[in-house]
Amino acid sequence: MKAEEHLNVCEEQVYKRVFNETSKTIFNYIYYKFGNEEKANDAVQEAFVKLWENCSKVVPEKAKSYLYTVANNLYLNVIKAEKVRLKYADSTLKTTNETPEFIMEENQFKEKLDYALNSLPENQRTTFLLNRIDGKKYAEIAEMESVSVKAIEKRMHLALKSLREQIDGI
Numbered sequence: 001m002k003a004e005e006h007l008n009v010c011e012e013q014v015y016k017r018v019f020n021e022t023s024k025t026i027f028n029y030i031y032y033k034f035g036n037e038e039k040a041n042d043a044v045q046e047a048f049v050k051l052w053e054n055c056s057k058v059v060p061e062k063a064k065s066y067l068y069t070v071a072n073n074l075y076l077n078v079i080k081a082e083k084v085r086l087k088y089a090d091s092t093l094k095t096t097n098e099t100p101e102f103i104m105e106e107n108q109f110k111e112k113l114d115y116a117l118n119s120l121p122e123n124q125r126t127t128f129l130l131n132r133i134d135g136k137k138y139a140e141i142a143e144m145e146s147v148s149v150k151a152i153e154k155r156m157h158l159a160l161k162s163l164r165e166q167i168d169g170i
Contacts, residue, residue: 009063010055018063019048025134029144030071032129033122039078047071068144109167116166124159127152 007014023044031040047070051058058066117125123145130136130144138152145152 007060008055009051009058009060014060015052015055018051018060018067022064022067023048025136025144026067026071028134029068029126029130030075032126032133033072033075034078043071043074043078046074065143069146112167116163119166120159120162124155124162127155128159128163131156 009015009018026047027040027044030043031037034040034043047067050070051063051067054066117128120128127141127145130141131138136144138149138156142149142152
């Protein structure tokens with residue numbers, strides 16, 4: 001038997017490695033679904049708590065999948081009780097030499113983009129943001145969502161088509 005076969009998620013170094021390798025992508029995945037950083041942090045934290053509570057039942061190779069499933073289930077439980085709206089906040093104050101007209105046009109475009117993204121179905125919005133913002137490949141998104149790559153391709157096509165229809169100049 002290999003030494004790795006004896007490794008268990010209950011071992012601190014294995015748990016830390018799983019956390020370090022997956023927490024950021026799980027956070028982004030859930031954040032794009034929730035549209036709320038605090039709720040996404042809570043879901044990720046709770047997913048890791050559940051992993052620790054069930055560490056003897058989860059092999060290290062399946063920990064990532066387990067965490068995505070738990071985090072997604074937490075998300076689904078929350079949206080049963082409330083409607084999800086994706087929020088974007090400009091976290092930094094800009095000081096630019098742009099003309100007022102440029103700033104106004106930029107703000108109008110951001111509003112159109114926000115509206116268009118918010119009007120997408122949740123699965124299309126999540127797929128679009130994971131691909132375009134996080135740079136995830138379709139295969140990675142398919143694994144996260146537990147669907148085929150073809151389904152992700154279709155979601156992306158529909159998201160892009162909808163965005164093009166709603167926003168001039170894309």
